[in-house]
Amino acid sequence: MENSVNYQHYSAKLPDGGGEASLFRRAAKFIKNRVFYDVLMLPYALHRHRRLLRDCDRTSEHTYTCFLRSPSQLQLLSGPILEFLRTEAPQEPLNITLLACSNGAEAYTIASWLRLQFPALAFHIQASDLHPAMAERAAAGLFSADEALHSEYMTKDFLEATFDRDGQLYSVKPQIREHVSFSSANILDGADLLDRFGQAPLVIAQNVLFHLKPADAAEAFVNIVNLTTPRGVIMVEGMDQDLRVEMTQQCKLEPFTEDLRTIYNETRVHTPPNWWQVYWGSEPFLPFRAHAEHRYATAFRKEPH
Ligand SMILES: C[S@@+](CC[C@H](N)C(=O)[O-])C[C@H]1O[C@@H](n2cnc3c(N)ncnc32)[C@H](O)[C@@H]1O
Structure with missing residues (x-):
């Protein structure tokens, strides 16, 4: 399967300047975030986050999203995941829920990505929201420049393949929209x-x-598994780690382990360094933790028993 993409950063990041001052700033940021927050404060952070998850209210109004949220997860999708799915039903159109x-940014991202990688692939995404x-807004397929460009990983190739531009409006191309409802x-x-x-x-x-109370999240997870065919695949980034281990093991799901750390880190791009202070925060990648593969994987396969 053809699976190569150029990930040149497109997003308009401010240039770092270079020179000693910039080197110093980067070293200071590394020491603060990676050494102080991720290592020295880790036991406290894990404890506080666990307590926060037990007690706090959640909201269903949090609708943050963006295009190309995790390019490495898309590579996983168009590589190992599709290979796994296509060995079972190579000719059938692929239905995605x-x-x-x-x-709609996520659904259009996946549709555009699959078209780019496999122009002949027949697939349809049934997308929904609470x-x-x-x-309705998603179905319109119209995005502001800020919505279309706001991604750490946006590329010029992806933008051009996905949108028609009309001034400041980015309209998802009809040939991508027809793959999604x-x-x-x-x-x-x-x-x-x-x-x-x-x-x-x-x-x-x-x-x-992670926007649902633990009991609701567990119930929702079972619903997701029930919606998946035997020998199907589930993608669930953005789920509490302890619950992820518990539920994926209980449902006997096997993690896709390719690029585990990279994918997980990409899904944390918008997580603040003091991640334990927000319920949707997630811990740094800790390879020594028990069940690390179930803990940090974002995609799982359901094998028939
Ligand atoms: C943070 S956004 C995630 C959007 C997208 N999946 C992504 O990863 O970029 C969370 C979305 O979940 C929706 N939501 C919250 N509770 C829900 C529920 N009980 N059933 C279905 N969708 C729900 C919200 O309306 C919101 O659009």
């Missing part, structure tokens, strides 16, 4: 989800489970 889609207004659905309503979407070989529910 994507829950909690926000304004809020009907979000689903949108509706409203609650990830906690398992019967409705199954009724409406049926099972799909690939089910994606990212950056939503």
Whole structure:
């Protein structure tokens, strides 16, 4: 399978300046974030975050999203994940269920990516979000420059392949839009989800489970597994680590371990260095932790027993 992409940074980052001052700033940032926060404060941070998760309120109104959120996870999708799925049903059109889609950036990213990688692949993404207004907005496929460009990893190639531009408006190309449909659905309503979407070989529910209370997140996870065909794949970045280990082991899911650290770190790009102070924060990658592969993987396969 062809799977090579040029990840030249497109995002308009301020130039670092160079020189001694910049080197000093980068060294200071490294010491503060990687040494002080990630190592010296780690036991305290883990303890505080666990307590926060037990006690805090969550919100279903948090709709942050962006295009090209994790390019390495997309590589995983168009590489090992598709290879796994296509050995089972090489000729059938690929049905994808994507829950909690926000304004559609994630669904359009995946559609554009799959078209770029495999122009002949037949696939359809049924995307949904809790809020009907979000689903309608996503279906419109229109984005401001800020929404379209706001990604650490945006590339010129991806922008050109995904959008038609009309002044400051970025409109998703019709040939990408035709691969995606949108509706409203609650990830906690398992019967409705199954009724409406049926099972799909690939089910994606990212950056939503950490917005649910632990019991609800566990229930939603079971719904996601039930929506996935036997020998299907689940993508779930944005889920509490302890619960991820517990639920993926309980459901006997096997993690995709390729590029584990890189993918996990990309999913933390928007996490503040003091991650333990926000419930949606996630710990730094800790390879020595028990069940590290289940803990940090963002994609899992369901094998028939
Ligand atoms: C942070 S956004 C994630 C968007 C996208 N999946 C991504 O990863 O970029 C969380 C989304 O979950 C949706 N959401 C919250 N609770 C939900 C529920 N119970 N069922 C379905 N969607 C929900 C919100 O409306 C919001 O659009």
